[in-house]
Every structure is written in C-alpha cells, then in structure tokens.
Amino acid sequence: MVVPSPTPLDTEKVRAVDLPIIDLSAQRSEVSKLIVKACDNFGFFKVINHGVPNHIIAKLEHEGLSFFAKPVPEKLRAGPANPFGYGCKTIGLNGDMGEIEYLVLNTNPLSIAERSKTISDDPSKFSSIVSDYIEAVRGLGCELLDLMAEGLLVTDTSVFSRLIRDVDCDSVLRLNHYPPVQVDCNDRDTSHPYDNRNKVGFGEHSDPQILTLLRSNDVGGLQISIEDGVWIPVTPDPNTFCVNVGDVLQVMTNGRFVSVRHRVLTNSCESRMSMAYFGAPSLQTRITAPPELVTPNRLSLYRPFTWAEYKKASYSLRLGDRRLELFRKCIED
Ligand code: OGA
Numbered sequence: 001m002v003v004p005s006p007t008p009l010d011t012e013k014v015r016a017v018d019l020p021i022i023d024l025s026a027q028r029s030e031v032s033k034l035i036v037k038a039c040d041n042f043g044f045f046k047v048i049n050h051g052v053p054n055h056i057i058a059k060l061e062h063e064g065l066s067f068f069a070k071p072v073p074e075k076l077r078a079g080p081a082n083p084f085g086y087g088c089k090t091i092g093l094n095g096d097m098g099e100i101e102y103l104v105l106n107t108n109p110l111s112i113a114e115r116s117k118t119i120s121d122d123p124s125k126f127s128s129i130v131s132d133y134i135e136a137v138r139g140l141g142c143e144l145l146d147l148m149a150e151g152l153l154v155t156d157t158s159v160f161s162r163l164i165r166d167v168d169c170d171s172v173l174r175l176n177h178y179p180p181v182q183v184d185c186n187d188r189d190t191s192h193p194y195d196n197r198n199k200v201g202f203g204e205h206s207d208p209q210i211l212t213l214l215r216s217n218d219v220g221g222l223q224i225s226i227e228d229g230v231w232i233p234v235t236p237d238p239n240t241f242c243v244n245v246g247d248v249l250q251v252m253t254n255g256r257f258v259s260v261r262h263r264v265l266t267n268s269c270e271s272r273m274s275m276a277y278f279g280a281p282s283l284q285t286r287i288t289a290p291p292e293l294v295t296p297n298r299l300s301l302y303r304p305f306t307w308a309e310y311k312k313a314s315y316s317l318r319l320g321d322r323r324l325e326l327f328r329k330c331i332e333d
C-alpha cells in the first residue's frame with residue numbers, strides 16, 4: 001500500500017474561521033437547530049453556559065497538572081497506556097508519535113479505583129475527583145446528544161444519549177499534556193500566521209467514539225480541518241467545551257454529520273493541558289442509524305457493526321487512517 005507523505009507543516013494553509021459557539025442557556029429549539037447546523041458544517045462547535053461546575057473542572061485540572069509534574073519514573077509506574085494508563089510520545093501501537101504525554105482512564109468506577117493506585121498518592125481522592133468530572137461531562141454529553149436528536153427530528157430523542165448512559169458503556173477520559181517546545185521564545189517567526197517550527201503534539205485524526213467533550217487550559221494548539229490541507233486554529237478558552245463529532249455519530253446520522261479531523265501543534269512557550277471525555281457505547285452495541293435518517297434519498301451508507309469490531313479495526317490502523325472507509329457499503333451506481 002502506498003502511504004501518502006504528510007504535507008510539510010510550512011506549506012499547509014491556515015485559515016482563520018469563526019467557529020460556532022453555542023450558548024446552552026438559550027431557547028431549546030433554537031439551540032438544537034444551531035447544534036445541527038454546526039455539526040453539518042464543521043462536525044465541531046464550542047459550548048458556553050454548559051452547566052459543568054467550575055470547581056469540578058478546576059479539581060481535575062489540578063490533579064492532572066500535579067501528575068504531569070511528577071518525576072518520570074513515578075509517572076511510568078502508571079504506564080504503559082495499553083490502552084489505559086500513562087503514555088509518553090507514542091500514540092497507539094502502530095508507530096504514531098507526538099510531543100505529548102497523557103493519561104487514559106476507562107470511565108468505569110472499578111477501573112478508575114484500580115488505576116488511581118498507580119497514579120496518585122491519595123487514590124481515593126483522585127478517584128472521586130475523576131468520577132465527579134465524568135458524571136458532570138457525561139450529563140453534558142447526554143444533553144447535547146438529545147438536542148442533536150431533536151434537531152434532526154428523530155422521534156426517539158434519547159437514541160444517542162442512551163448509549164453513553166449505559167453502565168457498560170466504553171467511554172474514556174484522557175488527560176493530554178503538551179510540554180513547551182524547545183525553541184527560543186524571543187526568536188519566533190511572527191510574520192507567519194503560526195510559528196513554522198512547531199512540532200506535532202497529536203497528529204491528524206478523527207475521534208472514533210460518539211462525541212468528544214474537550215476542555216483545555218488557555219494555551220492554544222488545537223486545529224480542525226474540513227478541507228484537506230487547510231487548518232483552522234481553535235482559540236483556547238478554559239470556560240468552554242469543544243465538542244467533536246466522532247466516527248460513531250457519523251454512522252448513526254448515516255453520514256450527515258462528519259467526524260471532524262483535528263490535531264494539536266505545540267505552538268507555545270507554555271504547556272497545553274486538555275481533558276477529553278470520549279462518549280462511547282458498550283462493546284456489544286450495534287451501530288446503526290435511526291430509521292428517520294435512512295430514506296430513499298439517503299440510503300444506508302454503512303454496514304452494521306459493533307463498537308467492539310470498530311475498536312478492533314482502529315487498533316490495527318494508524319492514527320490518521322480513515323477507518324470508516326472499511327465499513328462503508330459498496331453502492332453500485
Ligand atoms: C484527543 C485530542 C486534542 C487536545 O485526545 O483525541 O484530539 O487538545 N486531543 O489535546
């Protein structure tokens with residue numbers, strides 16, 4: 001197989017675009033329309049007035065920063081990330097690398113309690129902070145998925161949210177830390193829209209799950225792409241959550257919403273830390289679109305598959321591979 005070489009960073013286009021910011025305190029029917037529009041156009045939006053309490057976010061941020069500040073041998077006790085635990089530079093099992101260190105946890109309470117023992121000196125405190133955060137962001141995720149179903153005029157409005165409410169759901173929490181790049185901060189190329197000696201923190205990919213809710217500190221670096229080779233920087237804002245449509249939601253909307261491709265560049269003298277909740281169904285869930293989204297004008301695009309099958313396929317591929325292609329039906333014209 002011929003693998004196309006990635007475009008060098010300094011020949012790519014960066015475009016400033018105002019990405020949708022959705023105020024969840026506005027009128028419900030209006031909010032659901034705006035969310036659908038954002039997912040149609042970008043597979044991405046930001047939410048404000050999201051209802052996740054600040055103290056819950058601040059506590060997890062503090063735990064994350066304290067963990068990443070530990071000496072390397074201590075952090076390694078929580079690794080390797082196969083797939084849960086601490087990882088550094090390598091992403092996945094197929095040779096992807098980035099200027100990143102991270103901590104991945106399954107959202108199952110027993111799994112959190114067990115993992116916490118190697119992550120924190122006070123495991124019960126760490127577990128309870130992580131669990132409170134997960135509960136709050138899961139609530140936000142369910143609300144957003146219900147609003148999407150309403151906006152798409154799907155009769156069963158909990159068809160998406162039910163999957164991440166399931167006790168057996170396979171959702172994941174991931175803390176990413178991008179340490180500063182070692183370039184002289186006084187010597188940056190300010191004539192360029194972004195410093196062309198940036199390194200890739202987290203390479204181009206789409207998230208495989210249903211949806212991602214990502215909160216970062218005020219250090220930028222995240223970019224999304226809706227057109228090959230053109231990148232839109234996402235302005236960092238610790239008071240918002242960024243929402244990504246994931247591959248499963250692309251399938252469950254029968255290709256109407258497209259999972260957004262994104263990446264992170266280490267573009268700062270400061271460290272970026274992000275906390276991402278990936279809402280996923282249980283392993284045995286069959287991923288199919290509700291009947292309203294499959295019509296004579298919009299035939300079913302994907303063959304049915306389980307989340308376990310999809311995960312297995314993702315593990316065998318590279319980060320940037322377009323995994324959904326493997327599940328697309330061959331439609332003869
Ligand atoms: C991810 C991701 C972006 C970030 O973890 O899948 O895209 O800002 N993270 O860390």
Ligand code: NI
Nearest residue numbers: 205206207262
């Ligand atoms: Ni991602």
